[in-house]
Amino acid sequence: MAILQLRGVSKSFGQGARRVDAVRDFSLEVDRGEVVALEGPSGSGKTTLLALAGALLTPTAGEIRVDGDDITKYGARARTRYRRDRVGFVFQGSNMVPFLTARENLLLVGEFGAGDRAALRRRADELLDQLDLIPVRDQVATSLSGGERQRVAIARALMRDPSLLLVDEPTASLNFELGTRVVDALLSEVHLRDKACIMVTHDDRMAQRADRLVEIRDGSVLSDRPLR
Template structure:
């Protein structure tokens, strides 16, 4: 399997001079197609910064980001925005659905922003909602959905433009254990079935057995951990 994402010797420093803080210190990671990687670590360890850099939302102070053989650091801001729309799907702690859009329109908005043909987008949205068990909810609005349903819509939205990379930031934080596991399992199944690369930041160690690998961040350093060890940290 080829590498979909390469983070090469990434460092991130906030501030200048004596007030500067190094949040990431020479972090490297490679994620292959079909691979689901969990990132764990204590609060303030750099997990969210790491995910933001992987998703081209934040630029590193040094190091390279390669997504599908493309050096992200060499892109203009306009091309960076297009890359995020076309190649990266985000799933956040809160589903962040737009309250006045129906379930189906949440997905269609992503396609519209990317300039996808409307007929093609409508078919993809309907197919995704059927696959995610949400076809019967496609005309409903977020307020009428359960927490698990909202996160499934968020997964559909993340997959709408067939991205190369899926990034999930604490996707189970607002869910109970059963619904949280269902969401993570659904993410893992999508990664395998569609040959995506995925990184999930999580504090919920009960979800780690669903992932292929676990990496641990502390004091800006990254180390790979066997799942049984990570679950006991």
């Protein structure tokens, strides 16, 4: 059963002569336990697709279903709840709250809504342990290395146990060795926890580590092939 389904999704910006079609009639399904690498040149619509799947943008046309729900029908509050509880974001670069420690960055998601604080603390410690972050858990984000920050970002994305992970260029600011470690950690978590994941990248070496590779050009699917 596909966790994420995009059907005939289009997204345009601007109007008239200034109209830009970032995504055109795009369809994709991502199954549980599957990591799909989305590869393409700059401006091909990768990040727009991620933003659409994460309810940061609404499509001009088409439908986006997550666990069967059409998220394009959601209002502002429902979109916020969706982003908080059902999707995990890993952004490019260090998108930690700089004055919080690694552990506090994970616990931050508990502040946005109701939840058992003790359970959240246990989960944070468990994720920090699994991603080898225990030694740095009490260090503020600004003192962490790039690789550590990205692993903290992955752990933060998994805090609410979302069914879908949306990962944007996770290795852009890392060298190959560090990038590989981060992507492997991500793959391991997705497979271990049976999540669906879209990972945007323009690094083919990283894309090859995914379960499936979707190449896009000008907002449309150019190729879609399994890697495992």
